[in-house]
Amino acid sequence: MIEYRSIGKTFADGTEAVGDFSLQLPSRTTTVFVGSSGCGKTTLLRMVNRMVDPSHGQVLIDDVDVSTRNKVELRRSIGYVMQEAGLLPHRKVIDNVALMMRLKGADKKEARDRAHEVLETVGLDSSLANRYPAQLSGGQQQRVGVARGLVTDPNILLMDEPFGAVDPIVRDELQQELLRLQRELDKTIVFVTHDIDEAFLLGDQVVILKKGGEIAQVGSPAEILAKPANDFVSSFIGLEKGHRKLHVEERNGTRIVVDETGKATGVLSE
């Protein structure tokens, strides 16, 4: 379990990224931080592996304050997947993935074997292993990024807008792939996005953030949709725009699901 206890972060230039934030993230679930830019979601994520140290408060992983742990050791024990993958451009795909194993002290062969295995897990063809990152498409690079995050089999996986820079079709594929992986691997995932649809799709627990890391609402997607806490949430999740309020109409004997604007969005199956 990851726990934030009255966390705050003011950067050296005086901007307050997070005011006062407390939350528990249950183990083996996906928690999604969602909000517009400047809501402090990435700062919150990066506090887990001490890429950012809080100005006040504590972050605890399984009741151990992360500030008591060595930064490098802590980061090696946590998977990290970022936007645009962040792969090393001068290393082959296989070496980018194996690197994490090497950092943890595995020998070359063990590291490579494990890297091949995990590349297969994320659905990458083994013929791509000896390419350089620049020779892959954006979606393939992002799969390598996920593979690198998973290769050491960490309990925690941090994902910072990992699918933000790929086109919608590939994003859809990657999201489904992540759901499949999570069913198999059961990690504690912290996921950051500005896309509410992605948050509802992937999150067991969704945290909607306002400026300065203020929590607008926490809950499962169903809870949030059923009872938005306030106008900010209603507007953020799109209830006011009408495409989330659906009703059923019968047309030619088939029951069609229609949104408030009258647009047909699906068929009702019983």
Next chain:
Amino acid sequence: MSVLNDTVDWLSDSANWSGDDGIPHRLTQHLEYTALTVVIAAAIAIPIGLWVGHTGRLRGLAVVSTGALRALPTLGVLTYASLFSGIGIKPAIFTLVLLAIPPLLAGAYAGLESVNRQTIDAARAIGMTEWQVLSKVEVPLALPLIIGGIRSATLQVVATATVAAYVPGPGGLGRYLIDGLAVSDYARIVGGSVVVIVLALVLDGLFVILQRVALGSRPSRTPTTA
């Protein structure tokens, strides 16, 4: 035309290709001075440049001092240094080291600055130590610019090392220029210059090859379909 003919004669005279004042010996000395200078300057400038580039600290000072060093008049420094350390090769090496530091320093810190910030952030986030970030990520990615710095330092030194002969004692290809000037032997002066020019071009060519090798197997960008 006569100087040109005399120069060709000087260069093809076998007497100039042997002995202590022969071209092979002077060329070897010249290369030794150049190598010694670049090695000393690199040992000073590259660690400083890497530190500045990695930490981002004292960058302003590095830029200003690089510019100031570049503005130093070589001959003046050499004369001044000779007053302190006496004649011989030491003042010349000292002067040449000052000349070689700016391109080496600039190559190192500019090289590190050219590395994508996100790549460095990622390296740190996956648990690399600061030393690993520098040695496994920043330096390999900055290598073309670092070698570029060594290249331009070497070329400047090889062209300027002729001043070593300005004070009595040292050899090198500058002997032909200084000694030739003293007796108005223009064939020797031009001949010596030609050897320096050829040497500089050959070294430059070697560096082109070295830079290619440093980039080696790395592709520029050949995207494939998803």
